[in-house]
Amino acid sequence: MNTNFRVCPETGFHVHKPAELLMKANAVAAVVFLLVGGTFGLLVGLTRWPAVHLLPADQFYLVLTAHGLNVLIFWIIFFEIALLYFCSAVLLKCRLATPKLGWVAFALMLIGALLNNYIVMQGNSSVMMTSYTPMGADPLFYLSLILFAVGALIGTFIFFGTLAIAKAENTYEGSVPLVTFGATVAAIIAVFTIVSGAIILIPTFLWSVGLVAHIDPLMYRMIWWAFGHSSQQINVSAHISIWYFIAAVVFGAKPLSEKVSRTAFLMYILFLQLASVHHLLVDPGLSSNYKMFNTSYAMYLAVMASMVHGLTVPGAIEAAQRARGFNKGLFEWLTKAPWGNPVFSGMFISLVGFGFLGGITGVVMGVEQINILIHNTVYVPGHFHATVVIGTTLAFMALTYWLVPVLFRRDLVMKGLAKWQPYIFGLGMTGVSLFLMGAGTLGVPRRHWDIGFAGTGMTHDFPAAAYTMMALNGMSVVLAVVGGAAFCIIIVASLLFGRKLGEEKSSPALAAEMVTDDEYKTLHASGGITVPGTLCLTFIFFASFAAYYFINWKYLSQTWGIS
Amino acid sequence: MSPHDVPPENEEIPFMQRLLDNPFILLFLGVASPAVLYLIWGIMEIVSIPLGK
Numbered sequence: 001m002n003t004n005f006r007v008c009p010e011t012g013f014h015v016h017k018p019a020e021l022l023m024k025a026n027a028v029a030a031v032v033f034l035l036v037g038g039t040f041g042l043l044v045g046l047t048r049w050p051a052v053h054l055l056p057a058d059q060f061y062l063v064l065t066a067h068g069l070n071v072l073i074f075w076i077i078f079f080e081i082a083l084l085y086f087c088s089a090v091l092l093k094c095r096l097a098t099p100k101l102g103w104v105a106f107a108l109m110l111i112g113a114l115l116n117n118y119i120v121m122q123g124n125s126s127v128m129m130t131s132y133t134p135m136g137a138d139p140l141f142y143l144s145l146i147l148f149a150v151g152a153l154i155g156t157f158i159f160f161g162t163l164a165i166a167k168a169e170n171t172y173e174g175s176v177p178l179v180t181f182g183a184t185v186a187a188i189i190a191v192f193t194i195v196s197g198a199i200i201l202i203p204t205f206l207w208s209v210g211l212v213a214h215i216d217p218l219m220y221r222m223i224w225w226a227f228g229h230s231s232q233q234i235n236v237s238a239h240i241s242i243w244y245f246i247a248a249v250v251f252g253a254k255p256l257s258e259k260v261s262r263t264a265f266l267m268y269i270l271f272l273q274l275a276s277v278h279h280l281l282v283d284p285g286l287s288s289n290y291k292m293f294n295t296s297y298a299m300y301l302a303v304m305a306s307m308v309h310g311l312t313v314p315g316a317i318e319a320a321q322r323a324r325g326f327n328k329g330l331f332e333w334l335t336k337a338p339w340g341n342p343v344f345s346g347m348f349i350s351l352v353g354f355g356f357l358g359g360i361t362g363v364v365m366g367v368e369q370i371n372i373l374i375h376n377t378v379y380v381p382g383h384f385h386a387t388v389v390i391g392t393t394l395a396f397m398a399l400t401y402w403l404v405p406v407l408f409r410r411d412l413v414m415k416g417l418a419k420w421q422p423y424i425f426g427l428g429m430t431g432v433s434l435f436l437m438g439a440g441t442l443g444v445p446r447r448h449w450d451i452g453f454a455g456t457g458m459t460h461d462f463p464a465a466a467y468t469m470m471a472l473n474g475m476s477v478v479l480a481v482v483g484g485a486a487f488c489i490i491i492v493a494s495l496l497f498g499r500k501l502g503e504e505k506s507s508p509a510l511a512a513e514m515v516t517d518d519e520y521k522t523l524h525a526s527g528g529i530t531v532p533g534t535l536c537l538t539f540i541f542f543a544s545f546a547a548y549y550f551i552n553w554k555y556l557s558q559t560w561g562i563s
Numbered sequence: 564m565s566p567h568d569v570p571p572e573n574e575e576i577p578f579m580q581r582l583l584d585n586p587f588i589l590l591f592l593g594v595a596s597p598a599v600l601y602l603i604w605g606i607m608e609i610v611s612i613p614l615g616k
C-alpha cells in the first residue's frame with residue numbers, strides 16, 4: 001500500500017495526500033476571492049440603489065470590473081480546479097497526475113488573480129469583465145488573465161492525466177462514476193473556454209502594448225463570448241455533478257438511470273457551448289441563420305439535457321427516500337428531507353433556483369425575437385445571478401460544508417448559523433434576480449451608473465416602479481451579502497478553530513449508506529410510478545415555463561404597434 | 564445493464580457506452596462542435612462583411 005494515501009474514516013475514500021493538499025489550497029483561495037468579490041458586489045448594489053448611489057461613476061466601473069472578475073472567474077475556477085482533483089483522484093482512488101505541476105498551475109492562477117486585482121485597483125483598467133475593444137486596459141490586465149488561464153488549463157490537463165492513470169492502473173471497474181463523468185464534461189468545456197480566451201486575449205494584450213494595430217470589435221465580441229459564456233457552462237456541468245454527488249452522500253441515492261444522465265451530459269458536450277451566440281443576438285454582421293441555429297435548435301438540446309438533470313436529481317432523491325420508508329403521499333420524501341443540513345438545503349435551493357429562475361429566463365432571452373425586449377438591460381444580470389449565483393455558487397457552498405470535515409478533518413463551527421446560511425443567501429439572491437429582471441423588463445440598462453442621466457442634458461424618466469425595483473434589488477443585495485459573509489466566516493473559522501476530528505465521526509454522518517437494490521425493489525413492488533412527487537414538480541415547471549414564454553411574446557407584440 | 568457492471572467476456576460493450584467511456588474522444592467532440600458551429604462559422608460571417616470605404 002502506498003503510504004501517500006490516507007483512508008477517510010467517515011467516507012472510506014482513499015485520499016492521495018499530495019492531491020489533498022492541492023485541493024485545500026485551491027479551495028481556500030476560492031473562498032478568499034469570493035470574499036473579495038462579494039465585497040465589491042455589495043458596493044455595486046449600493047451604488048445602483050438610487051436612494052443610496054454610494055460611489056462616483058469612475059469608482060463604480062472599477063468596482064464592477066473587480067466584482068465580475070473575482071466572483072465569476074477567480075472564486076469559481078479555483079473551486080472548480082479543487083473539484084476536478086476531487087472527482088478524479090479521490091473518487092477514482094487514484095494518485096493525482098503530476099502534483100508538482102499542480103502547484104505550478106496554482107501559482108500561476110494565484111499570481112494572475114492577485115495581479116489582476118492590483119491592476120484593476122490602479123484605476124486605469126475599469127473595462128468591466130468583458131473588456132470590449134476598442135476600450136483599452138493596462139497591458140498587465142490582459143497578461144494577468146492569460147497567466148490565470150494558463151494555470152487553469154494546466155489544472156484541467158492534470159485532471160485528464162489522472163483519468164488516464166486511473167484507467168491504466170485499474171483503480172476502478174467499468175465506467176467512471178457519474179459524478180466523475182460530469183466533472184469530465186466540465187473539464188472538456190473548460191478546454192474550449194480557455195483556448196478561446198487565449199485566441200482573443202493574447203492579440204488584445206499585444207494590441208495593448210502596441211504590437212498589433214487593430215482589434216476588430218465585432219470579432220472581439222464573438223470570440224470573447226466563446227470564452228465568457230462557455231466558462232459559465234463549466235459551472236453548470238460542475239454544479240450539476242455536485243447535485244448528483246450530494247444526492248448520493250446525503251440520501252444514499254443512486255441515479256435513476258445512468259444511461260439517461262450520461263446521455264444528457266453528452267448533449268452538453270455537443271451543444272451547450274453554442275448558446276454563446278445569445279450574447280450576439282443584436283450584433284450586426286451575423287446572420288439570423290447563425291443566431292437561430294445556435295441559440296435555438298442547438299441550445300434547446302442542451303436545455304433538454306438540463307431538464308433531464310433537473311428531473312433525475314430530485315427523482316433519485318425521491319426514489320431513495322421512498323425506499324427508506326418516506327412513502328406517504330406526494331411529498332413526504334421532500335418534507336422529511338434534512339432541511340437543517342446546509343449541504344442538502346443549499347443544493348436543493350440551487351436546483352430550484354437554477355431551474356425556475358435561471359433556466360426559464362435563459363431560454364426566453366435566448367429567443368432572437370423576444371431577446372430584443374430585454375437586451376442589455378439589468379434583466380441580463382438578473383438572469384445570470386440566478387444561474388451562476390443561486391445555481392453554481394450556492395451548490396459550491398453546499399459542497400464546501402461537506403468538504404471541510406472530509407478534507408480538513410475539522411468540525412464546522414457556528415452550526416446554527418450554517419443551518420440558516422443557504423436560506424439567507426438564497427433568499428437575497430432570489431430577490432436580486434427577480435428585481436433586476438423586473439427592472440430590466442421596464443428597460444433599465446445594465447452596467448449603468450445613473451439611469452436618470454442627471455445633469456447630462458438628455459435625461460430619461462423611467463416609471464417609478466423601475467426605481468422601486470432597483471431599491472428592492474439594493475436591499476436584496478444586502479441580505480445576500482449577509483448570507484455570503486456568513487458562509488465565508490463559518491468556513492474560515494472552521495478551518496482555523498474547528499474541533500479537530502481525527503478518527504472521530506461527525507454528525508450527521510458525512511456519507512449515508514447507499515440505498516441497496518433490495519430496498520429499491522420493495523418500493524417497486526408497491527406498484528405505480530416511483531417518483532410521482534418529482535413528476536408533479538416537473539409539471540409545475542413546464543406550466544411556468546410555457547406561461548412565461550408566451551407572456552413575453554405578448555409583451556413583444558405590444559412593443560411596436562402596427563399602424 | 565448499468566455501466567458499473569463488468570460485461571461477461573463474450574458480450575460486446577455497446578457503441579454508446581464505449582464512446583461515453585472515452586474522455587479523449589469526448590474532448591475532441593466537445594472542442595470540435597463549438598469550434599466549427601460557433602467560432603469558424605462566426606469568423607466566416609464576419610470576414611465576409613464588405614469593407615466600408
Ligand SMILES: [Cu+2]
Pocket residue numbers: 228229232275276278279
Ligand atoms: Cu452567456
